[in-house]
Amino acid sequence: MAYKKRGASSEVDIAQSRNQGILQVEPKYDFGNGLTNETYLAKINKVIDGIQTYNGLLTSADAVASQIDIDERELADFNSRMLNVMGSKYGYDSIEYEKAGGVRSSDIKRTRTSKTSTDTTSK
Numbered sequence: 001m002a003y004k005k006r007g008a009s010s011e012v013d014i015a016q017s018r019n020q021g022i023l024q025v026e027p028k029y030d031f032g033n034g035l036t037n038e039t040y041l042a043k044i045n046k047v048i049d050g051i052q053t054y055n056g057l058l059t060s061a062d063a064v065a066s067q068i069d070i071d072e073r074e075l076a077d078f079n080s081r082m083l084n085v086m087g088s089k090y091g092y093d094s095i096e097y098e099k100a101g102g103v104r105s106s107d108i109k110r111t112r113t114s115k116t117s118t119d120t121t122s123k
Helices: 010-025 037-090 095-099
Strands: none
């Protein structure tokens, strides 16, 4: 299952637009208490970098998840082959086959289907 990647942040769009507007009114602004052009840009870039890092990690996680799926299918095939070897070597009705996880052929209950008569008269 792939996680949803994050697109452009509305807060980043607002901040970039607001910063451009402030720069038109007051270039190289410093309103005190850390409210400067540099700190504003740093905070904007921190969010942008975080989104890029997050999306990169998701891509890596998706690749790992895909590899796990492939490995699990290979393991399932190997499981089946190992059980078949036990059945071939010891017999499909043996205790050894059962110990390996198989169901002994004598333990399999077969159900019989009875034929029911159908009415073939036409109306």
